[in-house]
Amino acid sequence: MEKYDLIILGSGAAAFGGAIKAVDLGVKVAMIEKGTIGGTCVNVGCVPSKHLLKVGEINYYKNHGHAGLNVTSSLDFAGTINEKREIVEGLRKGRYIDVIDALGITLVKGQAVFVSQNEVKVGARILRADKFIIATGSSPNILPIEGIDSIDYLTNIEAMELSELPKSMIVLGGRAIGLEFAQMFAHFGTKVTVLQRSQRIIPEEESIISDYLKAYLEDEGINIQTGAGVKSVRKEKDNIIVTALFEEEKREFVAEKLLMATGRRPNTKDLGLEKAGVQVSKDGAIIVNEEMRTSASNIWAAGDVLGEPMLETIAGKEGSIAAENALVGGGKKMDFSAVPHAVFTMPQAASVGLTEKKAEEKGIICRCSTIPMELVPRAVLARDTHGLVKMVIDAKSERILGVHILASLAADMIHEGVLAVKYGLTINELIDTVHVFPTMTEAVKLAAQSFRKDISKMSCCAE
Numbered sequence: 001m002e003k004y005d006l007i008i009l010g011s012g013a014a015a016f017g018g019a020i021k022a023v024d025l026g027v028k029v030a031m032i033e034k035g036t037i038g039g040t041c042v043n044v045g046c047v048p049s050k051h052l053l054k055v056g057e058i059n060y061y062k063n064h065g066h067a068g069l070n071v072t073s074s075l076d077f078a079g080t081i082n083e084k085r086e087i088v089e090g091l092r093k094g095r096y097i098d099v100i101d102a103l104g105i106t107l108v109k110g111q112a113v114f115v116s117q118n119e120v121k122v123g124a125r126i127l128r129a130d131k132f133i134i135a136t137g138s139s140p141n142i143l144p145i146e147g148i149d150s151i152d153y154l155t156n157i158e159a160m161e162l163s164e165l166p167k168s169m170i171v172l173g174g175r176a177i178g179l180e181f182a183q184m185f186a187h188f189g190t191k192v193t194v195l196q197r198s199q200r201i202i203p204e205e206e207s208i209i210s211d212y213l214k215a216y217l218e219d220e221g222i223n224i225q226t227g228a229g230v231k232s233v234r235k236e237k238d239n240i241i242v243t244a245l246f247e248e249e250k251r252e253f254v255a256e257k258l259l260m261a262t263g264r265r266p267n268t269k270d271l272g273l274e275k276a277g278v279q280v281s282k283d284g285a286i287i288v289n290e291e292m293r294t295s296a297s298n299i300w301a302a303g304d305v306l307g308e309p310m311l312e313t314i315a316g317k318e319g320s321i322a323a324e325n326a327l328v329g330g331g332k333k334m335d336f337s338a339v340p341h342a343v344f345t346m347p348q349a350a351s352v353g354l355t356e357k358k359a360e361e362k363g364i365i366c367r368c369s370t371i372p373m374e375l376v377p378r379a380v381l382a383r384d385t386h387g388l389v390k391m392v393i394d395a396k397s398e399r400i401l402g403v404h405i406l407a408s409l410a411a412d413m414i415h416e417g418v419l420a421v422k423y424g425l426t427i428n429e430l431i432d433t434v435h436v437f438p439t440m441t442e443a444v445k446l447a448a449q450s451f452r453k454d455i456s457k458m459s460c461c462a463e
Contacts, residue, residue: 012039014135014303017319056187114272138304173261174201292322338422342411350410353402378438
């Protein structure tokens with residue numbers, strides 16, 4: 001029997017967050033992985049999708065709206081996919097495999113199954129530990145739609161391994177993954193239709209951001225249908241036909257490929273959790289307290305296996321917190337109040353803190369101000385004026401409660417908002433902070449200034 005201080009199930013962001021913290025604390029660590037090292041993000045998530053999105057942007061926005069620029073190019077789809085593979089393999093080796101070796105972590109390949117609260121079986125091996133972290137991640141969630149088992153649908157995994165560019169595609173789902181892949185393939189040249197069940201795309205975001213992004217995507221030729229209750233799918237010759245209900249109206253959509261972007265589910269099956277006394281929710285997510293501890297006193301969990309929000313950055317932070325609490329009893333807790341998230345369409349949508357609706361639901365009397373990117377000098381000179389910034393503040397204290405951005409660089413711009421929300425900054429403190437001119441991030445300061453004055457009648461760099 002092999003004995004360790006800590007055994008981690010999984011090898012993604014949460015697992016590495018825990019492993020690095022554990023090594024820092026000087027304990028003996030084993031990591032068990034049944035699939036590819038690195039988990040979702042580096043292999044089939046953030047890394048390859050953002051690379052392909054960038055290639056699509058370059059292909060689509062060749063001239064970037066500049067009158068004096070005339071650039072022509074053609075897309076080699078197979079070459080693009082091969083380049084993606086090379087990038088993924090390089091990052092997997094440099095940021096994950098080599099890190100395991102450098103930290104002296106024991107890597108065990110195979111399916112881990114709990115046989116007791118202190119032991120897991122991997123093939124013929126029995127591994128024992130005082131403490132465990134479950135960080136087995138998530139997988140694409142496939143809805144039980146009539147006919148789905150009789151067709152060859154795509155998930156994000158298969159979509160990024162296609163050998164040929166499809167002529168047409170239906171995307172089921174209008175949240176982050178669905179919209180990113182819809183625009184990615186549209187920019188490559190595929191005719192794309194998005195079917196979203198709710199009445200808005202990215203429905204958790206500010207409604208104005210959802211509405212503006214939908215309009216921008218439709219301007220690029222993407223067919224977005226909201227309020228679509230998908231009922232069935234079937235194959236006819238070389239096409240897939242999706243039948244959906246819009247209230248009482250039945251409509252059919254035809255495309256060469258169908259991409260399922262209907263969320264993700266925690267990977268908790270076949271782990272033997274009942275043998276360890278680890279409880280899960282009705283949707284299969286592991287239940288933990290604020291310190292990441294499960295219902296088993298010596299087992300913690302972190303990352304996508306806990307359910308929403310499923311973000312790589314949250315997973316890494318949760319893994320680190322779980323390891324520290326497991327090994328030294330620090331009592332650390334995850335703070336979700338200032339966690340940013342982004343949708344990497346063009347323009348990007350990024351958000352942190354409370355929306356106007358959420359603030360009102362909490363009984364907070366708030367004020368809001370929205371500015372268009374057309375009032376940001378950097379956006380104007382770059383011919384990059386799609387988007388807006390909405391700021392939510394406490395009406396009494398004027399502390400910043402939420403920042404919501406739709407812009408080409410929103411995912412980078414949001415971090416000033418993160419600091420403002422995390423440390424309870426007021427709009428005056430943001431206004432009093434000197435920003436570089438001209439930058440896109442200046443838009444956040446302008447949003448704060450807009451509570452005080454009409455920024456459309458203000459000169460550049462004015463306080």
